[in-house]
Amino acid sequence: MTAPLTATRPTPLLELNGVRKSYNVGLPNEAEVLHGLSFSIGRGEFAALIGPSGSGKSTLLNIVGLLERMTAGSYRIDGEEVHGLDDAALTRRRRTTLGFVFQFHHLLPAFSALENVTLPALMREDRITPAQRDRARAVLAAVGLADAMDKRPGELSGGMQQRVAIARALVLEPPLVLADEPTGNLDTASSDEVFALMRRMHAELNTSFLVVTHDPRLAARCDRVLELVDGRLVADGTPPPPSDKRVLGPA
Ligand code: ADP
Numbered sequence: 001m002t003a004p005l006t007a008t009r010p011t012p013l014l015e016l017n018g019v020r021k022s023y024n025v026g027l028p029n030e031a032e033v034l035h036g037l038s039f040s041i042g043r044g045e046f047a048a049l050i051g052p053s054g055s056g057k058s059t060l061l062n063i064v065g066l067l068e069r070m071t072a073g074s075y076r077i078d079g080e081e082v083h084g085l086d087d088a089a090l091t092r093r094r095r096t097t098l099g100f101v102f103q104f105h106h107l108l109p110a111f112s113a114l115e116n117v118t119l120p121a122l123m124r125e126d127r128i129t130p131a132q133r134d135r136a137r138a139v140l141a142a143v144g145l146a147d148a149m150d151k152r153p154g155e156l157s158g159g160m161q162q163r164v165a166i167a168r169a170l171v172l173e174p175p176l177v178l179a180d181e182p183t184g185n186l187d188t189a190s191s192d193e194v195f196a197l198m199r200r201m202h203a204e205l206n207t208s209f210l211v212v213t214h215d216p217r218l219a220a221r222c223d224r225v226l227e228l229v230d231g232r233l234v235a236d237g238t239p240p241p242p243s244d245k246r247v248l249g250p251a
Contacts, residue, residue, distance in 0.1 A: 019074070019075060021059055048212075048222035145167070165182075184215075
């Protein structure tokens with residue numbers, strides 16, 4: 001027997017093929033906002049999603065996050081087609097595969113940082129075991145909040161709140177974290193710190209990240225940049241190197 005000429009490619013974590021999304025289907029104001037997107041994301045990739053306002057980034061992130069349904073196309077997670085699954089199956093998939101970090105952290109204000117980070121376990125399994133509480137403590141310590149676990153969000157700075165949100169997204173070790181402008185609400189120093197933390201968690205846990213950002217500085221620090229314009233993918237590659245001031249000529 002001769003060996004196959006091509007090696008088998010590993011199944012991508014996510015694979016989108018011809019994904020379309022229309023709003024107001026069947027109404028006079030029906031509009032297609034994603035026009036047949038195809039791309040895949042492998043395990044351990046750290047990708048940015050950029051594009052002008054209105055280009056469809058949030059819509060795409062919501063579809064990838066199983067929060068919104070596509071109109072047509074195929075979306076496989078770990079090889080399993082999710083287009084057409086019922087709500088219960090989508091919720092199960094979401095809870096086992098995905099973690100979310102939003103611009104506005106969406107922490108529950110009446111709960112401590114620790115309680116907020118134990119919530120995903122409660123949602124997934126209807127209870128919190130002592131081991132899960134220990135795990136939540138360990139993740140909060142890993143994001144530098146060992147001394148702030150009992151504080152409520154209102155007692156923490158914006159950067160600390162976002163670190164709690166990252167701990168919450170990572171506590172169940174999902175293979176993919178989706179982040180929508182995770183640093184959009186922070187000053188430059190906190191933004192750098194939160195982004196560095198995401199990169200560190202990525203390196204330690206091999207979690208894949210898809211990060212929507214308007215900030216070219218952050219996109220430049222991702223391994224891959226997907227660019228969306230008017231609902232179409234116009235670029236997909238490594239970010240350009242940081243601008244070289246010498247091209248501007250002598251000062
Ligand atoms: P971005 O995140 O890049 O700013 P969005 O995904 O929010 O872009 O929006 C893409 C397009 O879809 C925009 O033209 C927007 O007006 C439209 N859109 C988004 N949500 C809805 C909705 N629920 N109903 C109708 N149109 C929508």
